Amino acid sequence: MIVLADAPSRRRTPVRATGLGAAVLLGLAATVAGTLVPVVGAPVFAVVAGVLLSPLTRRRSAAMAPGLNLAKGPVLQLSVVFLGAQLSLGQVLSVGAGSLPVMLGTLAVCLLLAWSVGRRLGVPRDLRTLIGVGTGICGASAIAATTPAIRAKSNDVAYAISTIFLFNVAAVLVFPPLGHALGLSAHEFGLFAGTAVNDTSSVVAAAGVYGPDAAGYAVVVKLVRTLMIIPVVLVLTTLTRRGADLPETSKARLAASLVPWFLVAFLAVAALNTAGLIPATAQAALHQAALLFIAVALAGVGLSTDVAALRRTGARPLLLGLILWAAVSATSLGLQFLLAR
Template sequence: MIVPADVPCRRRAPGTATGLGAAVLLGLAATVAGTLVPVVGAPVFAVVGGVVLSPLARRRSPAMAPGLHLAKGLVLQLSVVFLGAQLSLRQVLSVGAESLPVMLGSLGVCLLLAWLVGRRLGVPRDLRTLIGVGTGICGASAIAAATPAIRARSNDVAYAISTIFLFNVAAVLVFPPLGHVLELSAHAFGLFAGTAVNDTSSVVAAAGVYGQDAVRYAVVVKLVRALMIIPVVLVLTTLNRRRADLPETSKARLAASLVPWFLVAFLAVAALNTAGLIPVAAQAALHHVALLFIAVALAGVGLSTDVAALRRAGARPLLLGLILWAAVSSTSLGLQYLLAR
């Protein structure tokens, strides 16, 4: 009996639809929940919901794997591209001159401690990398961008997202009273929140106590801080490919393939927005699409998670997250004090 050549494609399509459909449905539900509870946010609802349902998904792993792989891959990368519609390169230049020393200082301290302390605590390399970039840059978005660069496992992504969420909530509760104790101005607190809080909704929630001036400045700082994703992901991509011990033929093509396509597209979308070619209505739409895609991708991550492996990881990654959160917060305040003298 002769089997038609297109049979494998027909067999794969239902599996792709099953896994991707489950991630989309969970992502939509997480987006609604995140709208109702913005301090928690859709990414956390998506990844936690996926982890809760992961035992069911793992029972149907062969059927769902292709679709979940698509959610964790292409959908995740597209979400990063659409985030570029929020950025104006003019804002980057105007705000960056003032906030860049604080951003670079806090990011440098965070990544260095993630490497040193993470190794001392015995936290696996990919997990400490994700917690480091998530804490130092912009939470779930940075983790989403770094995941394909280092080919992180779903378990590590789920743990990192949960850790970042915990300290985002802590920042919303702790930072405003701390700012009042330190007698920070609205401008200074906006810089503090923009450099030391990860998720945008948490930045708004924390800075909102100080008024709209603090919120506006904090959000712009947060968006500028998101650009740090680009050099960090490039470095991670280079290191990951070197560790992969590529053959000579692959090394010859390394320069051409080093820059991930979605980062190039991210910059292109930001440039279009700067040129005024993306209408305001389209900016808002792309922002919502980006958030939805992140939720779908992280739902796929959660559904792919091995819960037993999370238990085996223990509390050490959480301790690393606490140390990095405290380090970024104190570095941001310390640099502001030193630069103001």
């Protein structure tokens, strides 16, 4: 009896290790590549490499799926928790009252256009949601937090990450000369970059050209934008679960389950950092762990991607990404101009 009971568990462990091990190896390689080319970043390397290798993994989908699901689930959620170590709740106040209207305005415009324009373009709901939160909040981190909330498919996540990356690179190239042409101060450009560029590495790359003052302020704005993940994910989780066909016993527990555990843990870690209970060395370690876990998770997403379905999606989501990027950029500059009058 003991042998019969242990045999399935012995079989499950190697099966899970197969997919998870592949995602970890690819995530480690992507992390190294992201360090060498920070403008691209580990998440993009991970998801693109995973997509390129996905035809090989689909041949062994039964063996790979359990481990890849671990990468796309718990590993992805833990990456969001670790991001909290970079946030001090006091930073929300330090950015000044003037920056919050710009952040909230760009987010509102982006999400509204993602819903309305994406619908008109025929972009699937989950994909337009991911592109919207990725553009409006903080790129790969927002997509990572939103994916479990709406139970997005790997194909949609891969496309959204790739779309966000393209316009991040465009921002790094276009924004500094645009800022000089408009005569923006270091503070104004920092707010512009912090609200209109997504991933931190791209924010630093764009604002760093303007000088250390612009870069420092842009990073603070970018970190505060990360807090917008919380209300957005809560709303999306509520809508997703209410729309599900749940039995009555599950509906009775819906209110208690609307807050994802990883968001609670994210806030707890941020609160610990605010209280000064996370040393600087631990902050750095948790930040690196978050980047690695995101890379591993997105490698799992890439390896799970159906390339044929990705091709069938076409260029409409890319057009949506372009519209949202242009709208967020224009809104950031426009609100700054109006508030300065």
